[in-house]
Amino acid sequence: MSQFFGSHENRLDVKGRVSVPASFRAALRGEAETVSLILRPSHIPGCIEAWPRTAYARWQAALDALEDFDPKREALATLLYSEAFPVDTDAQGRIVIPAELAEHAGLKEGVSFFGRGDHFHIWEPSAGAAFKKASRAMAPSFLIGRPVQ
Amino acid sequence: MSQFFGSHENRLDVKGRVSVPASFRAALRGEAETVSLILRPSHIPGCIEAWPRTAYARWQAALDALEDFDPKREALATLLYSEAFPVDTDAQGRIVIPAELAEHAGLKEGVSFFGRGDHFHIWEPSAGAAFKKASRAMAPSFLIGRPVQ
DNA sequence: GAGAAACCCATGATCTCCCATAAAGTGGTG
């Protein structure tokens, strides 16, 4: 499976468009020809998650595993569908971030994209930098010794 | 598994390219024909880690072992993906070091490569030399007798 | 028909790919 790596920063134009980093577009094209994404507010404050449709299916499978009428199912369905927005890139590889999500992330001009393997994050740059810093700070507490063999 | 030995120093050209030492390239080719690497900032200040993709997969396995929504998982994903950049050598065996990493290491013109077994380090030469010296200085305090079998 | 959204074309900056070359390394041979 293709994966999203690295950090990139692009800028919103006056029409609210922003280029998806080329390396992310390449990763998307790898698994499907339509370059389309699901955007949703992350449980991490200030962060937007962006998922390829194929990877999003993983969550949909989790939903299917829950019983009908289970309150958890209702809650998960809300998260997966009601708060999520499908978006497609234009011919130049740009997306328009829905106003509700742009506000959730406090986007102004700059937009940071952080690879996370099977999906990526969209942040207002300073908030994203703070999140990165916090991640680095907590890492040594559990990253001890060698990786699992 | 391929192994990286020794130290080498090459130079960045005006386009930001630097040759990966030939012996390291040979070690990489040993396990896959595409000469590609994952670069990431080390927890050691000023140091860039370079991993063959196959060795990097072990870290990714460590990530997969953590539960969804676990803050540790979020932090580790940042380190393994958001801060990591896959790079491929050109036909001449050179890589371009991403600006974010070049800055982390304070790279100017010279670039030192230190073998570390399953991965290697990239340093600004004087910082790398200092790290080596510090390593030598502390080694006798714990390196007693025979290596572990 | 007004506003917004989608579509199309344009452009400078950056990046890749390809070819070139000097220096260093390697091996063979007398």
Place this chain on the structure above:
DNA sequence: CACCACTTTATGGGAGATCATGGGTTTCTC
């Protein structure tokens, strides 16, 4: 073991492709 031919390595540079971005025009919606 001295010499030479060939290979590999590290590095330089040019041309074309790609990327991010701007902006105009058509199409859709209500």
